[in-house]
Amino acid sequence: MTTMIQVENVAKTFTLHNQGGARLPVFDNVNFSVEAGEALVLAGASGAGKSSLLRILYGNYRPTAGAIRITHAGRPVDIVAAVPRTVLDIRRRTLGFVSQFLRVIPRVSTLDIVRDPLLARGAMPETATERAKAMLARLNLPERLWNLAPATFSGGEQQRVNIARSFVDPSAIMLIDEPTASLDAANRDVVVDLIAEARAAGSAIVGIFHDEAVRERVATRYLDITAFRKA
Ligand SMILES: Nc1ncnc2c1ncn2[C@@H]1O[C@H](COP(=O)(O)OP(=O)(O)OP(=O)(O)O)[C@@H](O)[C@H]1O
Numbered sequence: 001m002t003t004m005i006q007v008e009n010v011a012k013t014f015t016l017h018n019q020g021g022a023r024l025p026v027f028d029n030v031n032f033s034v035e036a037g038e039a040l041v042l043a044g045a046s047g048a049g050k051s052s053l054l055r056i057l058y059g060n061y062r063p064t065a066g067a068i069r070i071t072h073a074g075r076p077v078d079i080v081a082a083v084p085r086t087v088l089d090i091r092r093r094t095l096g097f098v099s100q101f102l103r104v105i106p107r108v109s110t111l112d113i114v115r116d117p118l119l120a121r122g123a124m125p126e127t128a129t130e131r132a133k134a135m136l137a138r139l140n141l142p143e144r145l146w147n148l149a150p151a152t153f154s155g156g157e158q159q160r161v162n163i164a165r166s167f168v169d170p171s172a173i174m175l176i177d178e179p180t181a182s183l184d185a186a187n188r189d190v191v192v193d194l195i196a197e198a199r200a201a202g203s204a205i206v207g208i209f210h211d212e213a214v215r216e217r218v219a220t221r222y223l224d225i226t227a228f229r230k231a
Pocket residue numbers: 014015016024026044045046047048049050051052053
């Protein structure tokens with residue numbers, strides 16, 4: 001087994017500087033690891049800190065304490081202590097984040113948005129185009145939308161473009177936040193399949209899914225964040 005994420009003694013307390021420096025402890029002493037091929041689902045009540053933990057794993061939020069070793073290019077790198085350039089390299093080559101929202105870039109077509117990760121990793125343009133089209137078709141995005149920029153798309157359409165971009169070439173580690181929030185049952189099933197395929201190909205998955213049926217189909221293991229609430 002290859003450990004892809006090793007979380008060591010991570011704590012998070014938010015300090016609200018605009019509210020008299022009020023301190024909001026979220027969790028303390030979080031320890032766990034995630035292996036290649038696993039899907040760890042974060043569980044726990046609303047407000048327990050699931051989203052905060054996912055953002056900490058991506059290097060977006062800085063934990064108050066602890067280390068997070070990400071296996072990047074074959075060796076562990078602590079993303080908490082890494083310089084910004086290293087964090088960007090980890091994200092480009094190893095660590096993907098699938099949020100429920102697409103970051104829309106003006107005037108860039110849907111097909112280009114989905115092709116981009118393949119091209120960035122050196123795929124031939126024709127191959128990238130074919131794989132992007134196949135992924136968009138699989139997610140039932142109508143072909144008439146493929147050459148349009150997604151700024152005007154519906155919430156569910158944008159979400160599917162985002163999923164297509166993320167799964168066209170799955171990262172070794174994928175952090176997933178509510179990927180099925182605005183999707184109908186058929187497209188939810190496609191996302192569940194895409195996650196299973198990424199896992200079978202060796203990706204390590206950490207995700208948040210509010211839909212219980214989806215959660216149960218995706219999870220190989222659960223982590224209840226409530227257990228780490230600061231006393
Ligand atoms: N940027 C922030 N600044 C201050 N407090 C924050 C910030 N982000 C989250 N919090 C607080 O941290 C706690 C955990 O929030 P978080 O969003 O991680 O919980 P969650 O388990 O994902 O909740 P939900 O299931 O409702 O989405 C909450 O009390 C929240 O108010």
